[in-house]
Structures are given as C-alpha cells and as structure tokens.
Amino acid sequence: MERVLGDKRAILILLGPALLVYSLIMLVPIIWSLGYTVLDGNPIVGFTFNGFDNFIKFFQDPAAWSAIWFTVRFAVVMTVLQVGAGFGLSLLYVFWLKRSSSAIRTIIFFPIVLPTVAVALLFQRLFEAAPTTGPVNSFLNLLGIDSVDWFGTPAASFWILLLMGLWQSMGFYGVLLYAGLLDIPEEMLESARLDGAGGWKLIRTIVLPLSLPVLLSSLIFSINGTLKVFDSVVALTNGGPGNATTPLTVYMFQTSFTYGQYGYGSTIALMLTILCLIFTIFIFRSTRRDVTKS
Amino acid sequence: MITAVKSRRRRFVPLVAVFGAGALLLTACGPAGGGSGAASGTFTYLGQTENTTIIGTLNALAKDQCAAEEKAAPLTADKSAGPQFDQKLQLLAGQDALSNMSMAAGTPSLMQQFIDADQVVDLSAELDKLGVADKILPAAESTIKALYGEDTLYSLPTEFNIEGFWYNKAILADNGIEAPATWDDLVEAAATLDGAGVQPFSAAGKDGWPITRLVGDYIARDLGPDALRAVADGDAKLTDPEYVKAADAVAALGEAGYFGEAIGSIDYNAAINEFLTGKSAFFYMGSWALANFNDEAQNTIGADNIGFAPFPDVEGGKGSIDQVPANVGVPVMFAQKDFGDDQAAWLKCIVSNYGDAVLNESGVVSGFALDNPPADLPETTQIVQQQIQDAPSSILWFEALFTSKGTSVSQTNGGGLASGSISGADFMKLVQAANDEG
Numbered sequence: 005m006e007r008v009l010g011d012k013r014a015i016l017i018l019l020g021p022a023l024l025v026y027s028l029i030m031l032v033p034i035i036w037s038l039g040y041t042v043l044d045g046n047p048i049v050g051f052t053f054n055g056f057d058n059f060i061k062f063f064q065d066p067a068a069w070s071a072i073w074f075t076v077r078f079a080v081v082m083t084v085l086q087v088g089a090g091f092g093l094s095l096l097y098v099f100w101l102k103r104s105s106s107a108i109r110t111i112i113f114f115p116i117v118l119p120t121v122a123v124a125l126l127f128q129r130l131f132e133a134a135p136t137t138g139p140v141n142s143f144l145n146l147l148g149i150d151s152v153d154w155f156g157t158p159a160a161s162f163w164i165l166l167l168m169g170l171w172q173s174m175g176f177y178g179v180l181l182y183a184g185l186l187d188i189p190e191e192m193l194e195s196a197r198l199d200g201a202g203g204w205k206l207i208r209t210i211v212l213p214l215s216l217p218v219l220l221s222s223l224i225f226s227i228n229g230t231l232k233v234f235d236s237v238v239a240l241t242n243g244g245p246g247n248a249t250t251p252l253t254v255y256m257f258q259t260s261f262t263y264g265q266y267g268y269g270s271t272i273a274l275m276l277t278i279l280c281l282i283f284t285i286f287i288f289r290s291t292r293r294d295v296t297k298s
Numbered sequence: 299m300i301t302a303v304k305s306r307r308r309r310f311v312p313l314v315a316v317f318g319a320g321a322l323l324l325t326a327c328g329p330a331g332g333g334s335g336a337a338s339g340t341f342t343y344l345g346q347t348e349n350t351t352i353i354g355t356l357n358a359l360a361k362d363q364c365a366a367e368e369k370a371a372p373l374t375a376d377k378s379a380g381p382q383f384d385q386k387l388q389l390l391a392g393q394d395a396l397s398n399m400s401m402a403a404g405t406p407s408l409m410q411q412f413i414d415a416d417q418v419v420d421l422s423a424e425l426d427k428l429g430v431a432d433k434i435l436p437a438a439e440s441t442i443k444a445l446y447g448e449d450t451l452y453s454l455p456t457e458f459n460i461e462g463f464w465y466n467k468a469i470l471a472d473n474g475i476e477a478p479a480t481w482d483d484l485v486e487a488a489a490t491l492d493g494a495g496v497q498p499f500s501a502a503g504k505d506g507w508p509i510t511r512l513v514g515d516y517i518a519r520d521l522g523p524d525a526l527r528a529v530a531d532g533d534a535k536l537t538d539p540e541y542v543k544a545a546d547a548v549a550a551l552g553e554a555g556y557f558g559e560a561i562g563s564i565d566y567n568a569a570i571n572e573f574l575t576g577k578s579a580f581f582y583m584g585s586w587a588l589a590n591f592n593d594e595a596q597n598t599i600g601a602d603n604i605g606f607a608p609f610p611d612v613e614g615g616k617g618s619i620d621q622v623p624a625n626v627g628v629p630v631m632f633a634q635k636d637f638g639d640d641q642a643a644w645l646k647c648i649v650s651n652y653g654d655a656v657l658n659e660s661g662v663v664s665g666f667a668l669d670n671p672p673a674d675l676p677e678t679t680q681i682v683q684q685q686i687q688d689a690p691s692s693i694l695w696f697e698a699l700f701t702s703k704g705t706s707v708s709q710t711n712g713g714g715l716a717s718g719s720i721s722g723a724d725f726m727k728l729v730q731a732a733n734d735e736g
Binding site: 066132134135265 | 562717720731735
C-alpha cells in the first residue's frame with residue numbers, strides 16, 4: 005500500500021479524475037464568477053470592464069443592505085433556535101428518554117427528509133388567509149380573533165420562515181448533538197453525580213464543556229446554511245411581501261438572471277462568501293479559547 | 299525495447315483518461331441540442347407552459363393550412379414555466395441557442411437587448427419580402443413598435459388585448475350604481491358597495507401587476523398618454539408629486555380595504571374566481587380573460603351579466619377615456635440564427651392564417667387581419683372587438699418602458715399598495731430607484 009501511495013503516478017491516477025471534475029464544476033465557475041465582479045453586462049449584450057463600480061454600487065444599494073440585514077437577522081436567530089432546540093432535544097434523548105428515544109428521534113428527524121418545496125406548501129396552506137382560510141386562521145377565528153394575513157406582513161412572514169426552518173431542521177441538529185453527547189464517558193457523569201452535581205449544574209459543568217467541539221461544528225454548519233438560505237424562502241414567500249424576506253442569495257439570483265446583471269450578481273455572491281467567512285472565523289475565534297481551557 | 303515502449307504507453311493512459319473525462323464533462327456543459335436552435339429541417343418553438351393557446355393553434359395549423367410547411371420542417375415544441383421564462387430566454391440567447399420561434403421576452407427592455415444583439419429577425423423587412431405585411435393590424439403593429447421603441451416590427455401579435463374594468467351588472471344595478479365615467483365615480487361606487495357589504499374589487503395582489511396597471515392608467519388619464527414615456531426618457535421622475543398622486547389614489551383604495559381581506563395572498567386564478575362567483579363587483583383585467591368569462595364551468599354569474607367599463611377619466615386630466623390601455627399579450631419572435639427558407643415559409647403561413655384559426659378555435663382576438671371571421675361570437679368578445687375598432691389610440695401599461703429591475707420591483711411591491719401597507723410615495727421611490735440603476 006505504501007508503495008502504491010508513494011508512486012506519484014498512482015496518486016495522479018487516483019486523484020486526477022476527481023480533481024479534474026472538482027476543478028471544472030467548482031473552481032472554474034468560482035474563478036469565472038470572480039472575474040465577472042469587475043465587468044458589466046450579460047452574455048447577450050456583451051461585457052465591458054467597469055473596475056470597482058459593482059462594489060461601489062453594492063455599498064450604495066439600499067436593496068442590498070436590506071438583503072444583508074435580513075440575511076444576518078435570519079441567520080443569527082435561526083442558528084440560535086436550531087442549535088438551541090437541537091441541544092435541548094439531544095439532552096432529552098440522552099438523559100430523559102435514554103434507550104427508548106429511537107422512535108421519537110426518527111419522528112423529529114423526519115421533516116428534514118421531506119423536500120423543502122413540499123414543506124413550504126404545507127406551511128402556506130397552514131397559515132393561509134385567502135382565498136381559503138387555513139387551519140391557523142380558522143383556530144384564531146374560533147377564539148374570536150380576526151384572520152391574520154401572515155404572508156402579507158413582513159414580521160409575520162419572517163417568523164413563519166423561522167418556524168418552518170426550525171421544524172424542518174431541529175431533528176437533524178438533535179441527532180448530530182446526540183452523537184456528540186454519547187461520546188461523554190458515563191464514568192465521568194457518574195463521578196460528577198457522586199460529587200453532588202445534578203440537573204442544570206451537571207449540564208453546565210460537564211456536558212456543555214465536553215460537547216463544545218460538536219456544538220461548535222453545529223454552529224458553523226447552521227450559520228453557513230442559514231446565511232445561504234434560498235430554497236425555503238423562494239418556496240414559501242418568494243422574498244415578499246415587497247422585499248421584506250429577500251436574503252442575499254435570492255437578491256443575487258434575481259440580479260443575475262432576472263435583471264440580467266451578471267457582474268453585479270457576482271459581486272453580491274462574493275460579498276455573501278465574505279460574510280460567511282467572517283461569521284465562521286468569528287465563531288472559531290470566540291470558542292477556541294474555551295476549548296483549550298477545558 | 300518493447301518494455302520501454304509499453305511503459306511509455308502506460309504513462310499516457312492516465313493522461314488520456316483525465317482528458318477524456320474532461321472532454322465528456324465539457325460536452326455535458328454545452329448547450330442542449332434538443333428543442334433549441336436546431337438547424338434547418340425542423341421548426342422549433344419555445345413557449346410558456348401556462349399558455350396553451352399558441353401551441354394549440356400552431357398544432358392545428360400544422361395539420362391544416364400549414365401542412366406543406368410541416369412536411370418540409372416539422373414543428374418541434376418545447377415549453378418553460380412562465381415566471382422563469384425570461385431567465386430561460388436570457389440563457390438561451392447567451393448561448394446563441396434561441397428556438398426558431400419563441401414567445402417574446404415579457405420585459406420589453408430584455409427584448410431590446412435581443413434586438414441590439416441582432417438575435418431576432420426584423421419582421422417588417424421579412425414580411426415585406428414575403429408579401430404579407432398587410433396581414434398585421436396597424437393598431438397592433440404600432441403597439442409593438444411603441445413597446446420596444448423601434449420603427450420596425452420584431453414580434454407578432456398573437457393576441458390583441460384591451461384592458462379595463464369588467465363589472466357584475468347585477469351587483470351594480472342592485473346598488474343603484476352606473477358604470478363609472480370618472481375616477482371619483484369609481485371611488486364613490488366602491489364606497490357605496492363597501493357600505494352595502496359587497497367587496498368592490500377583486501385583484502391579484504400576490505402578482506402585483508393588476509394593481510400597478512391601475513397606477514399606470516391613472517397617470518395616463520391624469521397626465522396624458524405620453525407621461526410614462528417622459529419618465530423613460532428621463533424628462534420626469536415617478537417621484538414627482540403629480541406621479542405620486544396616481545400611486546396615492548390606488549393606495550387609498552387599498553387603505554379603505556376595497557380589495558378585500560389578505561389581498562397579498564390572492565393570485566390570478568383566485569381573483570378571477572372571486573369575480574366569476576359573484577364575490578366582487580369590479581375586476582380590472584385584460585380581454586384575454588374572455589376565455590374564462592366564456593367558460594360556463596368557471597363563470598357562475600353568467601357571461602351576459604358581465605359589462606365592460608373603460609378605465610375612467612380623471613377630472614381635469616390631460617388623458618381621455620377613449621385611449622384604451624392595450625397590449626399584445628405575449629407576442630412571438632423569430633430567432634435570427636438558423637432562419638432559412640423553411641422558417642420563412644412557416645412565418646408566412648402563420649401570419650396568413652393565425653388570426654382566423656385562433657379566433658375560431660379559442661375565441662381569442664389577435665393582431666392579425668381576418669379573412670373568415672366567425673358569424674356568432676360571444677357578446678363579451680364582440681365588446682372587445684368594438685372597443686378596438688373605436689379606439690383612436692392606445693396606451694401602454696405602467697411597466698412597459700421600465701428596466702427589468704424596475705418591472706420586478708414594481709410588481710413585487712404592487713400588492714403592498716392594495717393592502718395599504720406601502721404609501722404611494724414610498725412605492726414610487728422604490729420603483730424610480732430600481733429604474734435609475736438601469
């Protein structure tokens with residue numbers, strides 16, 4: 005084996021095709037897209053060099069800022085909710101349900117298997133106000149409250165998006181963190197219990213520090229996933245009402261393929277990448293110290 | 299020696315494999331051959347999935363009047379969903395792979411890009427050459443030319459629509475209201491109906507455009523038919539007070555709740571359904587909705603119970619009630635690439651026969667001249683034909699001269715005007731900013 009892996013040609017044969025495929029469908033478009041950031045136009049009218057105009061435009065574009073604000077707000081709230089609910093679920097599995105948790109785990113995990121479009125349709129029907137009244141509004145009517153136009157008001161749309169995302173993904177984070185919690189040695193928990201630690205104290209002093217690496221991974225997973233939210237927004241609100249729920253990804257898509265501004269669309273994509281990087285580095289930095297301490 | 303050759307050969311194997319895989323991938327990335335940009339010998343068509351009228355008529359023509367053309371170059375149709383249709387056209391045009399004939403871009407500014415890039419056929423010249431230039435109705439031709447800001451024709455009017463307020467005759471009569479002649483009459487009628495517990499208007503707030511049409515029409519009535527051209531030319535801004543007044547007038551209807559509850563969730567079909575089941579009194583729409591009005595399964599209020607009122611005058615305004623908001627629906631264009639004799643033969647056959655075929659089979663009024671008009675047309679269709687005949691001139695819709703972004707921003711925020719969640723001034727500010735970006 006060592007002989008095979010020591011042979012440069014063997015390495016080339018093993019890695020070459022995969023590397024080529026990766027380069028062609030990932031690296032080339034990324035570099036291509038980077039090139040577009042200093043161009044104006046589209047394939048129909050042709051491209052012209054415009055220097056840093058796209059970047060200047062980005063910082064002066066109110067729609068871009070409103071998209072950034074929505075993206076960050078959504079990502080932060082969603083990450084806290086997703087990882088928080090996931091951690092709560094994992095504690096429930098490990099300390100409460102114990103060995104009988106598999107059925108509950110499966111049920112709560114199930115929504116992530118469903119296609120996002122199907123889930124969005126489900127939520128659209130649940131919260132429908134017109135032309136037919138959905139179950140949520142019917143329930144409100146039953147209590148004597150008027151129907152709410154959930155998708156017609158910016159704040160309500162935002163919370164429904166969060167609710168849908170949370171319902172869909174908390175099972176996944178529950179399982180992810182559950183796997184992390186299983187790694188905590190039972191003896192350590194037992195000795196902590198003998199020392200008098202229980203309930204909240206046990207979680208705070210033993211479980212939380214020991215599950216920090218997997219929590220950190222979950223946070224990075226979640227923040228990157230939610231910063232790049234696209235399908236659930238398109239399927240549920242399509243960025244509306246107005247542009248109240250338009251994240252950077254949808255704005256980028258509209259700019260490139262609806263408005264035909266490939267250069268500016270690529271600039272938005274680059275900004276989104278930088279935003280993801282900043283958040284990831286921020287999370288790494290803020291948690292690294294704690295990990296080394298423990 | 300033999301071993302040396304063998305080992306050299308072996309050295310090339312991975313290279314060949316790597317390049318082979320690369321070549322395969324590149325082929326997969328290239329434009330698909332089927333359905334788009336096929337060479338002479340077929341006649342390819344790309345249309346919106348939702349529109350079954352054009353492809354239905356083309357298929358009928360292929361069997362009958364255009365059988366010879368069909369034999370020479372069989373019709374091969376492809377379709378794409380309406381909301382993403384412009385995107386699809388952009389991508390195809392970017393690869394120089396447009397179908398021989400396709401529905402034109404919904405956004406005129408995109409169509410202008412195709413024209414500037416020489417991607418579409420100059421139909422005025424081509425129809426002259428084929429001797430069928432007189433087959434296009436002058437009114438429809440001028441509408442298309444105005445739409446693209448060109449002196450020649452770049453698309454064919456498969457529809458010719460007028461727009462206005464359709465109303466439920468019985469509801470208006472029950473409430474002692476006559477078809478409104480001025481905007482104030484309309485607002486008064488809406489207040490009366492609302493007071494009587496009847497929803498005054500139904501509109502597709504989710505789609506936005508049925509609301510912004512009202513803004514555009516108000517501007518045309520108040521400031522004259524060229525007011526939006528002045529905005530496109532940069533001589534005026536939508537944020538000027540006289541333009542904001544139009545958006546405010548529509549927003550006032552929304553604030554009063556005249557469009558019904560949760561208007562932002564009502565889509566096109568739901569809006570038509572509301573009107574045709576007697577749940578509302580007025581419905582602003584184009585005459586393409588005649589197909590729904592004439593369908594007994596959908597229309598429970600009866601086709602005879604539907605009246606038409608042109609968009610009312612604005613008192614003291616420079617426009618006039620007989621300037622009809624008109625459009626050519628989704629016209630069709632011909633790609634320059636692969637436009638040969640077979641495609642020209644199809645073009646001639648379509649221009650010569652489409653008008654009669656589509657009116658006979660679907661009751662749709664097109665912008666083509668008629669040779670054999672059917673004797674018994676539904677009353678609503680006759681109203682439309684009469685209006686087209688009587689109109690001295692036509693006006694375009696609100697977004698007709700906007701950029702792609704301006705159109706999109708206008709239509710995504712239009713619903714907000716109807717629900718009263720955005721003020722007229724804010725709406726105009728957003729749209730003007732989008733247009734300024736170009």
